[in-house]
Amino acid sequence: MLYIKCPHCGLRPQTEFSYGGDATVKRPELNKEVSDQDWDNFVYLRKSPRGKHLELWQHISGCRQWIKVERDTLTHEIFTTLKANENI
């Protein structure tokens, strides 16, 4: 079980969080023309890297904040955790 440092609450067990996928995906802006390809990339296509991955987690049984977690998908090592508005 992972031990995730919520930037708002501190170290908490994984069971308090839910996973939210790749944190680097950017939603296309509202009311802007988006090509089929770009939209499909946004909705469906995700990389599945072996190694470092910046991902979203929500502290669902805690402060309910969405946070960013840089984690090694192979070793589960967590390098850093960030608030939603922070970037690496």
Added chain:
Amino acid sequence: MSENFRLDKGGLINRDKKISFTFNGKKYFGYEGDTLASALLANGVHLVGRSFKYHRPRGFFGAGVDEPYAIVQMNRNNEVDPNVRATEQELFEGLEAKSVNCWPNVDFDIGAINNFLNKFFPAGFYYKTFMWPKSFWYKIYEPIIRKAAGFGSASIKHDKERYEHKYEYCDLLIAGSGPSGLASAYSAAQNGARVILAEDKSRFGGSLLTSEVTIGNQNGKEWAEKIISELKSMPNVVVKNRSQVFGYYDHNMLVMSERVSDHLPKTDKYIPKQRLWYIRAKEVVISSGSIERPLVFGNNDAPGVMLSSAAKEYLKVYGVIVGKKPIIFTNNDSGYETAIEFKKNGIDPIILDTRKEANSEIIKEAKELNINIKFSYVVVAAKGYKKVHSADIAKISDDKKNISNIENIKCDCICVSGFWTPTIHLASQSGNKTKFNEEIDAFIPSQSKQKETTLGAANGVFTLEETLKTSFEKGSELSKQITNKENKVSVPTVIEKKSSNHDKFWCVPLPEGKNYKRFLDFQNDVAVSDIELALREGYRSIEHVKRYTTLGMATDQGRTSNLNGLQLVSDIENKVVPQVGHTTFRPPYSPVSIGAIVGREIGKHSKPTRKSPMHNWHEKNNAVFVDAGVWLRPRYYKKGNENLFEASKREAKNVRQNVGVCDVTTLGKIDIKGPDAAEFLNRVYTNAWLKLPVGKARYGVMLREDGIVMDDGTTTRISENHYHMTTTTAQAANVLSHLEYYLQLVWPELNVNVVSSTEQWAGAAIAGPKSREVLKKLFPDLDVSSDGLPFMGYVEGNLFGVNAKIFRISFSGELAYEVNVESDYGNFMWEKIMEIGEEFNIQPYGTEALSTLRIEMGHVAGSELDGRTIPYDNSLEGLVSKKKDFIGKRSLSKSAYVAEDRQKVVGVVPLDKKTSIPEGSYIVKDAKAKLPNPKLGHVSASCWSVEYDNPFSLAIIKDGKNMIGQKLFAMSPLKNKTIPVEIVSSHYVDPKGERVRS
């Protein structure tokens, strides 16, 4: 059999307390403090089971977790417990155990014929033998293997025992209470660290209980006792026996199983049988010691052949001698220690040492005791089927290739010592890349991956002096980093006998013309010849060899077999062991019961049960409940002998004719506040929200980004910047996360806050043509006329002193209101509604009637919004704004979503107006078409229309908009039904929606 293998004195057992127990139906006696194994050995019982594959007789090989084959089935307090090691099971009065792996019994085992047919059971025999003919597998091979194999049979009854989970945090978790565990725990505790010290066995002290050493002015055992009692008195230390740390998981999370009551005849009230500890430790000390390695020779699995360390433990801890004519077969000094113990207790052992010569303090002591020592000697083969009665021994050449002078000598046990294997399982599980240590011919931990430190014998350190020194130091160093305190502990002086170097020899060659089975893996019956065969057949990777031969698999995880197996592979391959590498160690280190893993999360405890504030009222009024997510909701209220169908029809009819009331507390509710709330809702929902006035509700549909409908519900503008959103019961949590996602990550510039208010409000839906009359009396001060409170209107009212929110919204399609009060007043509100509604024939209605009402109205719900449908499919396209952008909008222009023949919801009526259509039925054009019959869609929901008194269903079918009026078929292969149907509009009742606006 009389108890004739127990010494008159000695051991740590309580001789004042005699205990009776039965094994294989026969009664024996032992003492308090015995294990089942020690008590059986004291009674001269060596035959405990049959081996896994060949069903060869098997006895005891170890004295604890190292035991590969003395596995029994327990019957404790009317519960069956399979796969129990006799060497770990503590004796209690009335204990009942029996052998496994034998049928009909341990003395006469039909499966033993496998032993004589063993050329048919070579490596990979499962793969080879039982593959052909295929049809034989289920009927013949599999049932026979089932009967013949396995470590006991599990009960199919519900386990009445109680198991618990515990979550714990500490600075240092120390796994193992031998010298390294005690010393590191002690110095860490002195520095104020929060320490958990775990010991697998019932007694603390590990090797100190059996070794002849002096620490300070005490012997090893006394010193261990002193340290333990000091640790127990410290508030920052938790000391646990019968507790095995079996798994090292991510981020320094370790799991330990505590056998709380297994040593007792039955589990006390309020105490669990076993407790699983999830421990998050800042630092972990692995002090798990080492396990003696077997030497490999002919028939080395015969009962009576055992590890020399086990023989010593039986003697020193239990006062039991495992034989009266022992052979000690050793390649190092450890065997001498066992021999000396025998000798001191009046038994004459003979030592066969594989070394040409060796000198040390221990050997000198053995010589002084006149123990018969034969250097350059080996055991070639043990003789005796159910019990060793003699051994063929021989002289071995200096190059260890040839044996000569074979002779047979009488013996009743053979104690083997092939040096020591550090127990590195936990370190390896944590990700430690272990390294091979040439000096001890074994792997030891190297670079730590997590916060783990391995000390003592587990780290390949076999002298007590060095173990204590490094352990005191490490315990102090690790804890100091955490507590910033340092209280120096002085390391006591140690007196121990020095050992000489061990011999790297481990496998006795076969004599000319003999074909003895020489076992490597005792639990899985893997012999030298099996590994040789696997390599001849081309298996190279040690992981493949393991799976092909089953070497090192099953519950014993290769504890005694691993290194000898690796040695053999490297010898044949002309490699060195580190090149071959070892297989991956995986948790659990030894078996953990399913009960302990599950803990208390069984039955009703597997998930929370949520009840509305009106639950007791429902119960008192004969509600039959249904699980709705985690909620319990009334499905119907039973009157007299009514069944579900009759009751729900009555309830639904009463809503259409008079007035009904339904508990809608379970609906998800989200409170939304902020100056940008309207803009946010406008982006979340498919329809327009900017112009919704205060005091008005609106129905909305929200999508996922892929265009699929996520949820629907009404949201009401309570005040300028305050909205009250409702979601479906099932999607409440997902919708909240969804909203938070967009607010926190996508549009953080919007000034909006959302919070779940589901549990703050109790809700009652009052529906039916007479609902306004009820409302008038509930809120006499309010104008609830159609003008005063129009459809989709919202007002706040005073319900006999309680603040209430009143929404004029309808799910039933009738004139309807939803009244919300604070949860604590829910029951008060409900009783008032029932009291006032009586004169209007009000009746409560459950989810079944609720479904009927919405289905015949064509209102889509969860069965249509099933995560696969878009707004169009649900005839909700009218709610999709063309002007503004919103979540998921871009996906709606995908070609599949705008296809001419896109699926759409329709109504379905059976032509005979009688036959109900099973939910999930396929809609097809031709009932007799060749299979697979192309399906147009499926029936999503069915009811008995109370308006028309005939069955009615909703279906989502291809090209639904052009199908109205078509005669098709509903087929349910599961129910074996084919029903001719007509497709009609999904809005079966009041298609213009006049009632809700009345």
